[in-house]
Amino acid sequence: MEYQVEENCLTIYLPKELDHHTTEEIRRETDRQIDRNHIKYVIFDFGETNFMDSSGIGVIMGRYRKLHLTGGEVWAAHLNERMKKILKMSGVTKIVRIYEEETK
Amino acid sequence: MNRNTNEMEIIFDSCSENEGFARVAVAAFLTQLNPTIEEVADVKTAVSEAVTNAIIHGYENEVHKISILCCTEGKTLEIAVKDNGRGIEDIEKAMQPMFTTKPELERSGMGFAFMEAFMDGLEVESAPGQGTTVKMKKIIGKGRAGWTIQPN
Numbered sequence: 001m002e003y004q005v006e007e008n009c010l011t012i013y014l015p016k017e018l019d020h021h022t023t024e025e026i027r028r029e030t031d032r033q034i035d036r037n038h039i040k041y042v043i044f045d046f047g048e049t050n051f052m053d054s055s056g057i058g059v060i061m062g063r064y065r066k067l068h069l070t071g072g073e074v075w076a077a078h079l080n081e082r083m084k085k086i087l088k089m090s091g092v093t094k095i096v097r098i099y100e101e102e103t104k
Numbered sequence: 105m106n107r108n109t110n111e112m113e114i115i116f117d118s119c120s121e122n123e124g125f126a127r128v129a130v131a132a133f134l135t136q137l138n139p140t141i142e143e144v145a146d147v148k149t150a151v152s153e154a155v156t157n158a159i160i161h162g163y164e165n166e167v168h169k170i171s172i173l174c175c176t177e178g179k180t181l182e183i184a185v186k187d188n189g190r191g192i193e194d195i196e197k198a199m200q201p202m203f204t205t206k207p208e209l210e211r212s213g214m215g216f217a218f219m220e221a222f223m224d225g226l227e228v229e230s231a232p233g234q235g236t237t238v239k240m241k242k243i244i245g246k247g248r249a250g251w252t253i254q255p256n
Binding site for chain 1: 123
């Protein structure tokens with residue numbers, strides 16, 4: 001997992017598999033970075049991720065709740081079709097912005 | 105002899121490291137039914153949800169045993185994920201999308217909804233203090249008969 005801070009924007013490069021086990025650490029570290037660096041924008045980068053379950057949805061919704069209070073935003077980037085489907089099914093696409101880009 | 109059925113069972117500790125192991129083990133067993141990548145992904149997500157529920161809600165992060173029994177018959181895979189944890193008081197309520205008893209852990213409440221959406225059958229057997237068994241079914245190759253040449 002890698003975290004990158006640029007001004008008030010935090011990018012989290014997610015692991016291959018996003019489940020209950022891996023989200024525990026992401027939640028802790030992301031919140032620490034948000035508080036320490038006055039983060040307003042969080043980008044979840046799914047470039048390496050090919051598995052996600054509802055624990056991943058939980059961590060995204062949780063960060064949205066945290067940032068929303070201060071007018072921040074949550075973005076999801078580099079989603080494959082499966083990840084897009086899971087985000088859509090869970091309704092998260094209503095609160096999270098999807099960043100589309102030409103493939104790397 | 106050409107058998108039409110097959111079975112496997114795994115028993116493992118209810119620690120979060122085993123969530124990945126459990127879904128990959130079931131996926132590996134499933135490959136003999138010649139599933140699509142999509143079907144494998146559906147089953148992996150559903151198994152992950154059931155095992156995570158057993159760890160967080162069934163055993164509340166104490167380490168005990170979880171068992172998964174997988175049976176195939178023809179093109180149907182049946183999975184039973186079983187814990188001997190605290191059980192569910194109101195199954196109907198637990199299965200409602202967005203409902204969770206653990207919002208403080210940021211559970212999305214989508215676990216059962218995902219199992220239902222990705223599988224072809226879902227049954228939950230549980231009572232307080234009696235543990236929980238989640239039974240799921242997936243029919244492999246649904247609507248795909250026309251795609252490939254069938255063996256005689």
